[in-house]
Every structure is written in C-alpha cells, then in structure tokens.
Amino acid sequence: MIDLYTWKTPNGWKASCTLEELGLEYRVEPVDLETGAQKTPEFLSINPNGRIPAIIDRDEDDFVVFESGAILIHLAEKAGKLLPSDSRGRSKVIQWLMFQIGGLGPMQGQAHVFLRTFPEKLPSAIARYQNETKRLFGVLDGQLARSEYLAGDFSIADIANWSWARVHGLAGVSIEPFPNLQRWIATLEARPACARGLLVPGPTEYHLDNLKPGLV
Template identity: 65%
Template sequence: MITLYTAATPNGHKVSIALEELGLPYALKVLDLSQGEQKRPEFLAINPNGRIPAIVDHDAGDFAVFESGAILIYLAEKTGRLMPADAKGRSRVLQWLMFQMGGVGPMMGQANVFYRYFPTRIPAAIERYQAESRRLFEVLDTHLAHHEWLAGHYSIADIANWAWVRTHRWSGVPIEGLPHLKRWRDAIRARPAVQRGIERPPAKIDLSRDGEAGSREFSEQARSMVMMGRTSQESQQ
C-alpha cells in the first residue's frame, strides 16, 4: 500500500495518474495548501522541502519519496512499467521527464503566478513566462510530429508533461497551431486511468479551462500562498 500526500495541482496529478495507470493500491491524503498543512512537522518529516506530492511506500518499510519526478521514476522502477529497462530507452524517457521538470513546469508555474495570482500586475513578467511556455510547447509539437509518444511508448514522460500541458489555458498560453500537441493531449485525456487520476483529488475549478466559474476562491487562496511565501523569504533575509 502507498500513501499519496497531494493536492489538486499538475504535480499532484502526475503521481495520481501514474498510480492509476499502474494499478497500485494507494490511500489519498489531501493537504490543504492554503492552510499551510504542507509545512507541518509531520509532513516535513516525509518531505523536508514542504511541497506536494510525496508518497510513503508501506510495502518497502515506510519508504518516503518526494519530488514528483523522483516519485514517477520510483513507481516505474518498482513495477517495471511506464519506462523501458534498456539504457537507451530509459534515457529517452528521462530526457523528456527532465524537460518537464526543468522547463515546462517551472515556466508554466511562473506564468500562473504572474498571470493569475501576483498582487501587482507585471506585464513583462507575464509575457516572458507565457512566451517561454509557448516555446516549450512548440518543441513538444515538433517532436510529436514524428512520434506518437514522447519516448517511443507511453511512459511517465508523457504523464508528466501532459499534466501541465492540459492546464495551458489557466496559464494563458495558447496551443493554436500545434496540431501534434493537440493530438497527443487528446489521446492521453481519453485514457480511463488518466481520467481517474485527475479526480484524485478533484480541483475546485477545471484548470484545463479558462472560465471564471469558481475561480475567485481558488485565486484568492493561491494569492495568499504567494504572499505567504514572499513574507517567509523576506523574514529570512
């Protein structure tokens, strides 16, 4: 049995999707980020960085794993699925996984902060992060023009990138003119395990859409978290 500590974010959904795809039994522990539950001592004992997601594998002596990319690798290696065993195949998957971890996630995350949550609107920052996110989408689209999946077969690399790409509207990043990215996005969205994974837990609003229904409460919570982070950093300077 695995316990998944998570919230309704792209990084959280990466892991719940993988668990559903792999058919591993798991218990869900949803943390209220707006209340700072990820900073409580009991969770910091699992993830010293105080971020979701994290897992505890009770079948492996209560072994804790944090960082979403590291969790995906751990689960793939634990089951022998969603990542090839040969060195070249494994490397291809890891390259595209790192592409998401080092590029797509951070750029879209910053786009979200400045486009949706930051108390002061800074157009240059919004444009910079949205433009870089779009450039990364174009890299994906170019690659997917010649490949069904990112690394040969459907893998943790597809799961990781898809969990962020699906939220492009919330980041204010268009995907018009990227037909191969759209084809790949829709193919993954149609998978039953993926549909289950993005409901574990369900988001208060659908981050794959840009409508405003229910977004005020979500944005206020996120904005308070941004300000909480700034205050914490300033107090340490």
C-alpha cells in the same frame, strides 16, 4: 501499498495518474494547499520542501519519496511499466521527464502566477514566462510530430508533460498553433486511468475565475 500525499494540481496529478496507470494499490492523504497543510511540521517531516506530491512506500520499509519526477521513476520501477529497462530507452524517457520538471513546470507555473495571482501586474514578467511556455509547447509539438508519444511507447514522460500542458489556459497560453500537442493531449485525456487520476484527491476546482494564489 503506497500512501500518496497530494492535492488537485498538475504535480499532484502526475503521481495519481501514474499510480492509476500502473494499477498499484494506494491510499490518498489529501494535503490541502489552501489551508497551508504543506507547511505543517507533520508534512515537512515527509517532504522538507513543503510541497506536494510525496509518497510513502509501505512495502519498502516506509521509504519516503518526494519530488514528482523521483516519485514517477520509483513507481514505474516498482511496477516494471512505463519506463523501459534498456539504458537508451530509459534515458529517452528520463530526458523528457526532466524537460517537464526543469522546464515546462517551472515556466508554465510562473506564467500562471504572474498572470493571475501575483499582486502586481508585471507585463514583462508575464510575457517572459508566457513566451517561454509557448516555446516549450513548440518543442513538445515538434517531438510529437515525429512520434505518437514523447519517448517511444506511452511512458511516465507523457504523464508528466500532459499533466501540465492540459491546463495551458491557466497560464493564458494557447495551444491552437500546436496540432500535434492537441492530438496528444486529447489522447491522454481519453485514457480511463488518467481520467481517474485527475479526480484525486477530488474533482478539481480550477475555474479561471476562481484561482487562489501560489498553488501551482
């Protein structure tokens, strides 16, 4: 049994969609970012970084994992799925997972913040992060022109990047120039397990006219 601490955001969906895809049993502990639940002493004792997601693996002496990439690897290894065991196959998946964690997530997240929630409108900051997000979408599109999924078979790398790319509109970056990215987003949206994961811990309230500061 896994306890999943999460909220309705791309990094949260990475964990919930992975759990659904793997068919692992889990319990949801909502961490309402809008009330600051992620900064309470109780949650900071689970994730000292005060961000979601985090898990507690009850089958492994209550082993705690924070950082979404580490969570996805832990879950994939636990289930023996979505991460190859041979060293090169595994490396390819981890490369594209790191691409999301170190690149797409931070850049797209900042594009969203500077575009929609930052108190000042700074055109140069907005352009910087939107351009970088667009460049990274181009990298994904190029890879997806060569293969159906990012790293061989469907994997945790796909779930991680898709969780962000699907909400490109929040960052104001169009995917219109990227047909392979569009095709792959549609493929993942159609997976029943991914669709279930997107409803954890509840239906999303992401409407472009109803965005709260700093939650991505």
